Amino acid sequence: MEKTIPTESLIQYYQRTGQEVPADLLHHPAGTGHFNVRLAVTATRKTPFNRRDYFKICLSSGTGKNKGTLVYHDKEIQLQQPCIIFTHPSVPASIEIPCHSASRYSVFFNKPFIEGLVPPDVQYASPLFNAALHPVVALTEEEKSRLTMYFAEMQSLQESAYPFKREMIRNILQLLIHEGIRLQQKQTGQPAVIRDRLVNDFFALLNLQFPVDSPDSSLKLLTPAHFADLLHVHVNHLNSVVKKHSGKTTRTIIHERVVAEARALLRNTNWNIAEVAYALGFEYPSHFNKYFKQFTGVSPQEFRQQKMTPAAHL
Missing domain, CATH: 1.10.10.60 (Homeodomain-like)
Structure with missing residues (x-):
């Protein structure tokens, strides 16, 4: 039996979660830029522990003990306060959030959707692209409220008929990436961007x-x-x-x-x-x-x- 670590594709993600696979992925699974945003308000079972061929950013709004656990590489990270989670595609990860947790947003998109928009030095500073960085950034209530507006706006754009909505969504995604870098730098006190x-x-x-x-x-x-x-x-x-x-x-x-x-x-x-x-x-x-x-x-x-x-x- 061949020994390889499975990597979940976007098509497999839709199939696993019981959703209809979008037409763009069925006809052009590798070359088409794809984006989706979801607001989950019900219980979520523990996700499979695997790598992915897509990027994912989650906003968890729950507070207190036992609000969830992120298994990331060999670490178990407790999600005990509002936070934003940037998971690198190549890192095996699984998340388990109890049914009594508050609502949570997640966005997921493939490489073609954002390719060429994020400079290399910014990628190095973001856990979404740099697997060596800690994936969870804790948030204050004010920060959580501000980031929630970003996710809500992307969802509103996605459901709209505006012809340039994908361009606007890309701009908001870049804001989210920079917010994660800025807040993580603020918390650690370390320089975030290497311009060399x-x-x-x-x-x-x-x-x-x-x-x-x-x-x-x-x-x-x-x-x-x-x-x-x-x-x-x-x-x-x-x-x-x-x-x-x-x-x-x-x-x-x-x-x-x-x-x-x-x-x-x-x-x-x-x-x-x-x-x-x-x-x-x-x-x-x-x-x-x-x-x-x-x-x-x-x-x-x-x-x-x-x-x-x-x-x-x-």
């Missing part, structure tokens, strides 16, 4: 390697030197520029991304340890075992025993 072409090119190359979908498609770029060669710069220059703009060394950023992917594969697939090691570019499983324990404090097998999610939930 070399750094953005480095992150673009890094992110192109993920997700790892099969043990037969292993990572190729594992060291700063590998990236420097492709970017046609000296490795010392790459290290200096990346450290200046991100606060982390190139090697640290690579390690963090590889370890995050290792956690996801160990938790969410039935691949054996050797297959995970090969998928991540390690020649020998013993080297992967030592590497993983160095960064997490536990062996891959110990981590899997603690955190494993059954494959049926993928």
Whole structure:
């Protein structure tokens, strides 16, 4: 049996949720820009734990304990206050919100709908495009009210006959993305946008390697030197520029991304340890075992025993 991590398409999403598949997706499943916005006011069962080939932004308005749980990569994030959630398509995720929670908006759209509208440095600063960032941004009541107006306006436009409604919706989407960056920067106190072409090119190359979908498609770029060669710069220059703009060394950023992917594969697939090691570019499983324990404090097998999610939930 082929070992791959399933990725849900927009067509599969509509089928799973019992909705009619829009005609544009049926006739042009890959090339047509697609957008939808929904307001959910009833109970939502736990969504399947998988990756997606589309983007999704959710606005949760509930407050208090037990208002929901987002499982994102290897993390369980409690949704105990109003928040906006930006889930990166390549990151396996599932959300469970109890039936007594308040109403919530969600928008989902594919890459062609927004392609070319968001500059690389803004993408790096947004969890919607940068899988290394925390996906949940907490909101005050005032912030929640303001963002709710954005979602409501997109829904109103979607249902209207205005001929340029898609252009307006794209503009509001960009506002939402920038709001998420701005609010996250405000909460963390860290600079959000890196305006350096070399750094953005480095992150673009890094992110192109993920997700790892099969043990037969292993990572190729594992060291700063590998990236420097492709970017046609000296490795010392790459290290200096990346450290200046991100606060982390190139090697640290690579390690963090590889370890995050290792956690996801160990938790969410039935691949054996050797297959995970090969998928991540390690020649020998013993080297992967030592590497993983160095960064997490536990062996891959110990981590899997603690955190494993059954494959049926993928």
